[in-house]
Amino acid sequence: MFVQINDLHFSYKGAHEETIKGFSISITKGEIVSLLGDSGSGKSTILRLIAGLEMPNQGVVVVNDCVCCDDCQFMPPEDRGVGMVFQDYALFPHMTVEKNIRFGLHKLSRKERNERVEEMLALVNLTEFRHRYPYELSGGQQQRVALARALAPKPALLILDEPFSNLDTSLQHRIRDDLRRLLKQTGTTTIFVTHDEEDAEALADRIVYLGEGKIKKQVMTENNKTFNPQIPCFV
């Protein structure tokens, strides 16, 4: 499996009860998975555990054959090759759009870096906004910058935390179709978190229902059948 998570346990400091109680999932390459659940179901926590921003009490996280986390090691987030789009985008306010996107490309040569930035700007359709600062952009544009920034270093796995929560409804519909096309186009394996079933159905190949820190059930969406018949069904 491309992403393999086994028996993840986690509790916040000082809390008596575990927030995550034995979460396991396998994801194939290129698949888009949605974690759906009410607030407090631990869905964002799972993302932070995969990203390496929190440390699990126990459990294993493997991404692209690379053991990110098990009982004897913990890989810091910067070494995991995981990209993340934050709920509030966290665009660096002191950098322009272009510099935000360029930020994660330090491992490339200068030439490759420039090419990659052009490519990403074109992909999210923001080429003419390259010299703007984040606060000079609309909410939808900001989200696209955040996405471009996360995708630019070609992460093995992309995770999105409530990607639509800061957008108004009409924008939300258009953007989620765009987003799905973009993710499929780049073949990015994706996990995203939402509390809106409609969002999940529109964007994901598979929906994972969460409750009380555990998986309640998993469902394949219509998308899966129409867009990606080659991905096998495994529940």
Place this chain on the structure above:
Amino acid sequence: MNKKYAALGISAALTTSLLAACASTDETTSNEGSDDSNVVNVYSSRHYDVDQQLYKQFEEETGIKVNVVEGKSDELLERLNTEGESTEADLFITADAGNLYQAKEAGHLQAVDSDELESNIPAKYRDTDNEWFGLTKRARVIVYSKDRVKPEDLSTYEALTEEQWNGKVLVRPSENMYNISLLASFIEVNGVDEAKEWAKGLVNNMARDPQGNDRDQAKAVVAGEGDVAIMNTYYMGLMLNSEDEEEKKVAEQLGVFFPNQDTTGTHVNISGIAMTKASKNTENAQKLMEFMSEPSAQEKFASVNYEYPVNESVEPNELLQSWGEFKEQDINLSALGENQQEAIRIFNEVGWK
């Protein structure tokens, strides 16, 4: 580019600060250290401009660099206590004999055997073991309002506790070294009990809660808050020659009275100099001590601050001469140090703030 500037700025700041820190310590270390370096290190509680001029003159004449830490006598003494044998100081200059005694008792000082010092400074103003030497004398006198007080009514410090002066005496707070030494001298002359009675009686006769410095007492007399004040002579000199016309006017309305002329004598304190036991530049230090006791230095040293020189071949300033000669308290100045703690306790007990 912002982030680069930030990183650059921080590293630049760090480097400069470290360099600056090192540079500054280089300055000092090159001046300190072993015997062969040509310096003398001074802890001084005298911080008058004339002192600086004398140090400079000494540097020019001898090529010996004078390094100074200026502070209050008691702070510098405490610093000597803490540093002990590892102090960098060669000389300790203070404006009070009590602290010299304390330094000697604590074993910080060493005897200096110098014919020049012995001939320049009368035995009365030297330590019996030649561990410290006086440089200047200052008298703590009674200052009175020329309008309201007849000098004939004044006689002794003790008389100030009498009924006649109730609510009329002004004096500064007890934490001041000059007051502590004054009371310490009374303990020596009259014994603990009488000294305590005196302090109690004076508190009783005070015109107001003790506050301010010596000049403030003078001003309060002129302002009519009280009729007499206990203060050091040289402040009168400084006020009479002040750049501030009003201060001059104040001083002109005041008279100087040397108390206890028919009894135990007026209280005199000294500012003095001593060599530390840990001194690494003993020769240089001795040179500076001798330099300070020479007539030329003594004259400047004393006259600028309206103090009395200890070197008897030097005439005091004209103003001081105009006040006339007086009988000094006849005690061993070490007593000021011996009785210091007792004096502080008495002040606290009688409520002299």
Place this chain on the structure above:
Amino acid sequence: MNWHAVKRQLNGWAILSFLAILLIVLPGIVVLVELFAPVNDNWQHIQEYLLPRYVRNTLFIMVATGLLTTVIGTSLAWFVTVYDFPFRRFFKWALILPLAIPPYIGAYTYHGILNYTGVIQTTLRNQFGITVDQSYFNIMSIQGTVFIFTLFLYPYIYTITRAFLHNQSSSMIENARILGRGSWDIFFTVVIPISRVAIIGGVSLVLMEVLNDYGVVKYFGIQTFSTAIFSTWFGMKDTSSALKLAGTLMILVIAILTMERLVRGRKQFSYASTKVKPLKPRPLQGWHRYAVFAYVSIVFAIAFVIPFTQLTAWTFLTFDTVFTEEFWQLVWNTVRVAFIATVIILLFALIIANYTRLFPSNMTRVISKVTTLGYSIPGAAIAIAVITLFLWLDDKVLDMAKALDLSQTFVFRTTLIMLIFAYVIRFLAIGYNSIESGFEKVGKSFTEASRMLGWNTVQTFFRVDIPMIKGAIMSAFILVFIDIMKELPLTLFLQPFNFSTLATQAFKYVSDEKIHEAALASIVIVLMSGLLIFVSHKVLDKEAD
């Protein structure tokens, strides 16, 4: 916590933070050990004759100063944010300026103005032939002390409360207005309760300054805890009892800080950076307009214009005698030492704040608390601890040099390093507090975003964290720099050879009873602080927009 959790905690950030913490804990331990040591004769004497007076005076000054600064600071903040009156924009920042005058300079300046040969009495006497009752003009009393502290410390409350009112209260105040409440009513029923937390934060800063002040009470001859520590130490030569007093003072300060934390609870009085609607000032009509203007002007005049003018006059009077080439050396000394110490403090503060923020745990919480408490360690304790430590250090160096057969060794004591070291211990808490609140406002998500893009914590620190809290770093720099520039007791006690600062120079002149000569050094301190305050105001104003 499993073992790799432990490993994750132990990184470069942790080690540097521990080192910094060690600095602060050291003098604290010196004090606490002495607090529980057996008492001596002196201590009984102190307890019987002095302690009641120290406690009474200290408490009176604290309570009175606390109340007065609150009334003045809060009312000024209220007028400036809520009403429009002549020169409002000027007063908005000018009212911070009294902070540029260190209280001890204010104290001797006011004494110089009010005393018998001061400008007021002289004018009355010479021009009008009036001689006044001295007791009305006596500032060297406990009431005078409160007056001085109030004038020069109220800006702490003013700035914090104004920022709070400006950013947080608009909806509440506007609602109250719509509900038909009058201004006085709103002030007491809405403004005071909602800005309670901000006010208490300001008051605790004021009280901390009052407790640690040495210059004012020393000059006025008022016996308080801080003078008691030094007079026991130097006068009675009793280090042990001095440290006992210091320990008592430290416990008092910790109590104040804890109370402040309790009141603050989980509430942050730092405002969120987004979605604040600033309050729009309302023009005042008729005599109200002039009444408010008059009140604000009078406070500003008494707390800044009058002392500043007097200092300027004295500077002209004595300029020729005081201004020599060495004076530049003084200015350079002051700026250099303050700069170096401030940079070091900010580096430590940034490292500790970043560590406690990135790796939250019980341990880092303790580190954060301890750093903040550094403020409570009395200067005397720091001085004793620093000297003891450096003597020990020099001994070790000497031993090492002997072992290696080196003739020349490096001596740390009586160098600037010792003084700077002491400054770092004394003022780390101030730098840390501003940096911590800067980090709090920014939050963690930018840092996390950077790490998700492949940068480690150190790279992120330089590329993201520092640029993001530039404003906080700047105001921390200014606060610490000003504080060091005017610091007295430590500088007096730990100064190296041939080293004076503007502050010690001014103080030496004052203790030689040469008030006029002290003016030049004082006014340079005031001008430099004033300039920095102005700059920081402009920067913060720009940030708020």
